Amino acid sequence: MLATEKQYVQWFENETLRHARWLSESNQVPPARIVLVDDKTSADEAYRLACAGTSMLWQGDFQNARQLLQALTRRIERSEQRKMSKAANKLSKAAESEFDTKLENAKEIPNLFHQQRQAQAQRSRLLSRLLLELDAGYVSQLRRAPDVSAACTAAFGKLDEPCLISFRDLQGALGAAGWRAKGVPITNLGLSIFPHYGVFAPTRHEYVQLLLDAPLPNKHEVAFDIGTGTGLLAIILAQRGVKQIIATDLNPRALACARENFERLALSSVQLQQADLYPTEVPLANLIVCNPPWLPAKPTSPLEYAVYDANSAMLRGVLQGVKQHLAEQGEVWLILSDLAEHLQLRSRDELLGWVADAGLEVKYRLDTTPKHGRSQDNTDPLFAARSSEITSLWCLVPFDNCNNT
Numbered sequence: 001m002l003a004t005e006k007q008y009v010q011w012f013e014n015e016t017l018r019h020a021r022w023l024s025e026s027n028q029v030p031p032a033r034i035v036l037v038d039d040k041t042s043a044d045e046a047y048r049l050a051c052a053g054t055s056m057l058w059q060g061d062f063q064n065a066r067q068l069l070q071a072l073t074r075r076i077e078r079s080e081q082r083k084m085s086k087a088a089n090k091l092s093k094a095a096e097s098e099f100d101t102k103l104e105n106a107k108e109i110p111n112l113f114h115q116q117r118q119a120q121a122q123r124s125r126l127l128s129r130l131l132l133e134l135d136a137g138y139v140s141q142l143r144r145a146p147d148v149s150a151a152c153t154a155a156f157g158k159l160d161e162p163c164l165i166s167f168r169d170l171q172g173a174l175g176a177a178g179w180r181a182k183g184v185p186i187t188n189l190g191l192s193i194f195p196h197y198g199v200f201a202p203t204r205h206e207y208v209q210l211l212l213d214a215p216l217p218n219k220h221e222v223a224f225d226i227g228t229g230t231g232l233l234a235i236i237l238a239q240r241g242v243k244q245i246i247a248t249d250l251n252p253r254a255l256a257c258a259r260e261n262f263e264r265l266a267l268s269s270v271q272l273q274q275a276d277l278y279p280t281e282v283p284l285a286n287l288i289v290c291n292p293p294w295l296p297a298k299p300t301s302p303l304e305y306a307v308y309d310a311n312s313a314m315l316r317g318v319l320q321g322v323k324q325h326l327a328e329q330g331e332v333w334l335i336l337s338d339l340a341e342h343l344q345l346r347s348r349d350e351l352l353g354w355v356a357d358a359g360l361e362v363k364y365r366l367d368t369t370p371k372h373g374r375s376q377d378n379t380d381p382l383f384a385a386r387s388s389e390i391t392s393l394w395c396l397v398p399f400d401n402c403n404n405t
């Protein structure tokens, strides 16, 4: 899973020039300036270095590096909170005042969203400046270092040379290994899904019930699950009795993950294809399901491809391909949150325009209200938008179908 183009990084250690492979899942460029730090380095000093663009190669105790990362995170959060609370104050004052100001307030929402993403990117850059060295096979020589080899191999693929990696990416790999071992319980299905590193984990799965509640089309022999991720939607369709399901994804990690989940459940009705949207050389589908990334914004790293869909390209691509892939009397089930509308990143009219342009119309819509932590956090400047979010299953059919049923 390592990027095909290898990148290397070099630094001085006791006046000796060293070099190693550079690994960064968040697409950070190899650092130009690296200093050595250890248990004696204070959190304030580390924060100052990180803000000044200096990367720090940890030489101390492994567990202390973990604490330093937490201390850095707190300092970054305090600085972010100061910036965001200024913006939030502006919004809440506007919300209490006159209509004109409320309009101003509404105009601020896309800016606030943009600011939040910039803050996230800055946080990721700063936290990625604490590095550690791993020997070939992902072995750390640091004091009290755990065995990270299996978690790193599962996340990043085999590596037969030493590397520098950020502590943050390493923690991501360890966290993912935990999820993969433990699984995410999907209570209304009575099973657990086992996500892999870099694959959209259905921790927020309010839409599962929508897929269980939607009436299957009369003919439902063949279904496509476009952008299958962990395979969750395909599993629901299989449980509901669809005989042949073809699931696609562009991300090889998703395909490996879905395959493992299907095997755990001994599902023989699902085939997997690596494809940009639609599978090839398969029959027409009676049902096409898709849960595209919900926010039309540019992903900044491969890990964001499941969350952000630049210019709604996946959503529009799926809609445009329906006519070519749907059997007569077939249906499309699109899972979509309206958060993008509340954030003014896409309008309802735009969405309905794309549906109509694809020769489709809405047969019905099932809605649910998400209960995840972020929608309840009233300190978030975008609370009004996030707490109004509705997740829907849009059942779409070709114009002529709807009139004939």
Ligand SMILES: C[S@@+](CC[C@H](N)C(=O)[O-])C[C@H]1O[C@@H](n2cnc3c(N)ncnc32)[C@H](O)[C@@H]1O
Binding pocket: 200, 201, 202, 226, 227, 228, 229, 230, 231, 232, 233, 248, 249, 250, 251, 254, 275, 276, 277, 278, 290, 291, 292, 293, 294, 305, 306, 307, 314
């Ligand atoms: C929001 S996730 C949904 C995953 C899964 N269907 C679910 O509901 O849990 C979107 C998925 O679409 C995949 N994807 C994005 N663009 C794609 C494309 N052009 N073709 C196929 N899959 C794509 C991503 O890799 C990701 O796994």
